[in-house]
Amino acid sequence: MFRRFLPTEFNFFDLFERMGVLAVEAAACLRKIAEDGGVDENALSRMRQIEHKADDTTHAVIEQLNKTFITPFDREDIHRLASEMDDIIDMMTTITNRLRVYQISEANPMLVSFAKLIEESVHAVLCAVRGMRERKHARSVSDFCVEVNRLENVGDEMRDSALAELFRREKDPIAVIKWKDIYQDAETVLDICEDVAHVIDTILVKQA
Amino acid sequence: MFRRFLPTEFNFFDLFERMGVLAVEAAACLRKIAEDGGVDENALSRMRQIEHKADDTTHAVIEQLNKTFITPFDREDIHRLASEMDDIIDMMTTITNRLRVYQISEANPMLVSFAKLIEESVHAVLCAVRGMRERKHARSVSDFCVEVNRLENVGDEMRDSALAELFRREKDPIAVIKWKDIYQDAETVLDICEDVAHVIDTILVKQA
Amino acid sequence: MFRRFLPTEFNFFDLFERMGVLAVEAAACLRKIAEDGGVDENALSRMRQIEHKADDTTHAVIEQLNKTFITPFDREDIHRLASEMDDIIDMMTTITNRLRVYQISEANPMLVSFAKLIEESVHAVLCAVRGMRERKHARSVSDFCVEVNRLENVGDEMRDSALAELFRREKDPIAVIKWKDIYQDAETVLDICEDVAHVIDTILVKQA
Numbered sequence: 171m172f173r174r175f176l177p178t179e180f181n182f183f184d185l186f187e188r189m190g191v192l193a194v195e196a197a198a199c200l201r202k203i204a205e206d207g208g209v210d211e212n213a214l215s216r217m218r219q220i221e222h223k224a225d226d227t228t229h230a231v232i233e234q235l236n237k238t239f240i241t242p243f244d245r246e247d248i249h250r251l252a253s254e255m256d257d258i259i260d261m262m263t264t265i266t267n268r269l270r271v272y273q274i275s276e277a278n279p280m281l282v283s284f285a286k287l288i289e290e291s292v293h294a295v296l297c298a299v300r301g302m303r304e305r306k307h308a309r310s311v312s313d314f315c316v317e318v319n320r321l322e323n324v325g326d327e328m329r330d331s332a333l334a335e336l337f338r339r340e341k342d343p344i345a346v347i348k349w350k351d352i353y354q355d356a357e358t359v360l361d362i363c364e365d366v367a368h369v370i371d372t373i374l375v376k377q378a
Numbered sequence: 379m380f381r382r383f384l385p386t387e388f389n390f391f392d393l394f395e396r397m398g399v400l401a402v403e404a405a406a407c408l409r410k411i412a413e414d415g416g417v418d419e420n421a422l423s424r425m426r427q428i429e430h431k432a433d434d435t436t437h438a439v440i441e442q443l444n445k446t447f448i449t450p451f452d453r454e455d456i457h458r459l460a461s462e463m464d465d466i467i468d469m470m471t472t473i474t475n476r477l478r479v480y481q482i483s484e485a486n487p488m489l490v491s492f493a494k495l496i497e498e499s500v501h502a503v504l505c506a507v508r509g510m511r512e513r514k515h516a517r518s519v520s521d522f523c524v525e526v527n528r529l530e531n532v533g534d535e536m537r538d539s540a541l542a543e544l545f546r547r548e549k550d551p552i553a554v555i556k557w558k559d560i561y562q563d564a565e566t567v568l569d570i571c572e573d574v575a576h577v578i579d580t581i582l583v584k585q586a
Numbered sequence: 587m588f589r590r591f592l593p594t595e596f597n598f599f600d601l602f603e604r605m606g607v608l609a610v611e612a613a614a615c616l617r618k619i620a621e622d623g624g625v626d627e628n629a630l631s632r633m634r635q636i637e638h639k640a641d642d643t644t645h646a647v648i649e650q651l652n653k654t655f656i657t658p659f660d661r662e663d664i665h666r667l668a669s670e671m672d673d674i675i676d677m678m679t680t681i682t683n684r685l686r687v688y689q690i691s692e693a694n695p696m697l698v699s700f701a702k703l704i705e706e707s708v709h710a711v712l713c714a715v716r717g718m719r720e721r722k723h724a725r726s727v728s729d730f731c732v733e734v735n736r737l738e739n740v741g742d743e744m745r746d747s748a749l750a751e752l753f754r755r756e757k758d759p760i761a762v763i764k765w766k767d768i769y770q771d772a773e774t775v776l777d778i779c780e781d782v783a784h785v786i787d788t789i790l791v792k793q794a
Contacts, residue, residue: 236583271541333687343551343759347558350763375652444791479749551759555766 182242183303185231189224189255190296196220196262197292201285207277209270217266224259228252243373251373254366255299258292261362265355272348280332284356287328291321291363298370308374315374318367325360329353390450391511393439397432397463398504404428404470405500409493415485417478425474432467436460451581459581462574463507466500469570473563480556488540492564495536499529499571506578516582526575533568537561598658599719601647605640605671606712612636612678613708617701623693625686633682640675644668659789667789670782671715674708677778681771688764696748700772703744707737707779714786724790731790734783741776745769 196217203213231252235241241248298314301307332353340346404425411421439460443449449456506522509515540561548554612633619629647668651657657664714730717723748769756762 267538271538272545273542330683330687334689337688337760337764343763344545344554346760346763347551347554348545475746479746480753481750552753552762555759555762556753 182231182234182248183299185227185234186251186255186299186302187296188227189252189259190292190299192220192224192227193255193258193262193292194289194296196224196259197285197289200262200265201282201289203266203269204281204285205277208275209266214266214270217263221259221263224256228256243377247369247373247376251299251366251369254362254369255295258295258359258362258366261355261359262288265352265359268352268355272352274348274352278349280328280335281352281356284325284328284332284353287321287325288356288359288363291318291325291360294318294321295363295366298367302370302373305377308378311370312374315367315371318363322360322364325357329357390439390442390456391507393435393442394459394463394507394510395504396435397460397467398500398507400428400432400435401463401466401470401500402497402504404432404467405493405497408470408473409490409497411474411477412489412493413485416483417474422474422478425471429467429471432464436464451585455577455581455584459507459574459577462570462577463503466503466567466570466574469563469567470496473560473567476560476563480560482556482560486557488536488543489560489564492533492536492540492561495529495533496564496567496571499526499533499568502526502529503571503574506575510578510581513585516586519578520582523575523579526571530568530572533565537565598647598650598664599715601643601650602667602671602715602718603712604643605668605675606708606715608636608640608643609671609674609678609708610705610712612640612675613701613705616678616681617698617705619682619685620697620701621693624691625682630682630686633679637675637679640672644672659793663785663789663792667715667782667785670778670785671711674711674775674778674782677771677775678704681768681775684768684771688768690764690768694765696744696751697768697772700741700744700748700769703737703741704772704775704779707734707741707776710734710737711779711782714783718786718789721793724794727786728790731783731787734779738776738780741773745773 199213199217199220203209203217206213231248235245235248294314294317298311298318301311301314333350336346336349336353340349407421407425407428411417411425414421439456443453443456502522502525506519506526509519509522541558544554544557544561548557615629615633615636619625619633622629647664651661651664710730710733714727714734717727717730749766752762752765752769756765
């Protein structure tokens with residue numbers, strides 16, 4: 171099925187870079203949704219399209235893994251990297267879907283801030299996987315991983331202040347229920363980016 | 379402890395089939411609870427009994443695994459299959475318990491629909507593990523796994539429309555809190571069935 | 587970084603015991619917070635300090651693991667034991683943080699009961715890891731693991747009755763949202779202690 175849009179020749183690095191590019195596209199889409207203050211049919215179909223491409227790419231990694239004897243690094247690490255990069259995108263689809271199901275129809279500045287932070291984090295993830303192609307880039311890959319970890323800490327604080335503000339100001343319990351879930355999901359995207367950075371770090375250590 | 383109700387001679391396929399049968403019994407029990415609109419002492423004790431039997435069967439798989447040199451497929455896959463089948467049943471116990479703790483006392487047509495979908499899914503899981511005994515059934519096992527995946531997608535849509543309806547109609551925030559949890563738990567049962575189907579698929583691929 | 591407070595000579599058992607001691611300290615801190623009915627700056631900074639020490643100790647285990655050829659038990663089990671002991675402490679930090687973000691400012695007897703139960707459980711975990719140093723203590727280690735499992739069951743019942751009471755008595759939906767999360771987090775600490783006991787059990791079985 172992934173053959174529809176994947177070139178017949180590819181290697182693991184191409185596939186990981188593709189996942190990174192898709193994550194960046196998903197984050198841009200999420201930011202637009204946050205700024206527009208709701209999910210229209212266009213945005214929803216765009217996000218689902220990205221998710222399908224990411225699923226196909228993940229399957230391509232696994233299929234490639236089954237056919238390949240020599241891999242650039244541990245088979246298990248390749249598997250984890252692909253599936254956790256897929257999780258980043260899935261979590262952004264989950265947020266999009268939640269905004270729709272919860273019938274959110276106003277822009278929320280805090281969600282816009284989260285979306286921008288997510289954009290920064292997935293961009294750093296993309297740079298890290300791009301750098302993995304060559305051992306001489308190990309140091310810069312490591313720097314991108316440090317940046318992803320830093321952004322996760324920023325995200326933790328952002329979620330805490332978003333929740334504190336929500337419980338302080340919002341008097342409508344239904345709105346509290348909705349936004350609590352959305353803020354937590356947003357922070358979870360950054361957690362998963364950190365997991366990806368951790369897998370990349372592990373790979374670097376083994377190759378050092 | 380599991381010796382109380384397990385025959386002294388058994389093999390892995392018997393144990394997996396037993397888990398499948400227990401999952402089908404738990405799903406029937408859950409549907410009855412949903413239709414009755416609440417958990418009475420009988421239903422609760424029936425569900426707990428099924429859960430204990432499932433725990434014992436899972437322990438039997440692990441004990442058997444420790445004593446057996448040659449296994450029909452990867453030891454790790456056997457372990458995962460047993461523990462994820464156990465998770466299916468645990469999640470149904472969680473729902474039962476939640477209905478009781480949340481003092482739900484009216485029938486909810488949406489929960490009945492979920493319970494019926496869960497019944498279909500665990501039935502397909504049972505058929506899949508039954509078919510694993512013989513390699514010539516590989517194709518039908520695979521079909522049952524496809525069916526479990528299909529039902530998970532149906533479950534996703536069911537949860538989304540259940541939640542959308544809940545946020546649109548329900549004005550009592552406490553009722554929103556309760557039913558949101560219950561619908562999400564119900565969908566999680568289908569997620570775990572999909573995980574089981576995925577393990578079975580992996581086993582089939584390795585044996586092909 | 588962990589060199590700041592770790593002796594230069596240490597072994598895995600020392601590190602696990604250190605994690606156990608930190609878990610006991612975190613539990614005492616959590617109980618004090620629960621009794622005081624809120625998180626002040628002192629308590630918050632104390633809990634974060636413990637969390638940092640636990641992180642450093644976990645990293646020390648992993649670094650030691652990378653440098654050591656012969657380990658007292660499976661490398662993977664050492665890794666899991668360290669990371670799950672770290673999770674115990676992380677979960678207590680999560681609760682502390684949640685109490686602060688949710689602006690809880692009254693003592694809650696149920697939370698005090700949970701904190702006492704957590705203290706008992708982490709104390710049993712500490713005794714279990716202490717006993718792992720010598721094979722002749724295997725039986726008492728096993729007894730401590732049984733105790734951790736028992737306390738997890740007590741915790742399940744405590745959470746159920748806390749939630750049932752909450753839904754029965756509390757009319758403010760925002761308070762329901764807050765305490766539901768807190769009780770569930772508290773029970774999760776006991777779940778993670780049970781996971782740790784399970785890892786220890788696995789190690790004992792392999793060494794028998």
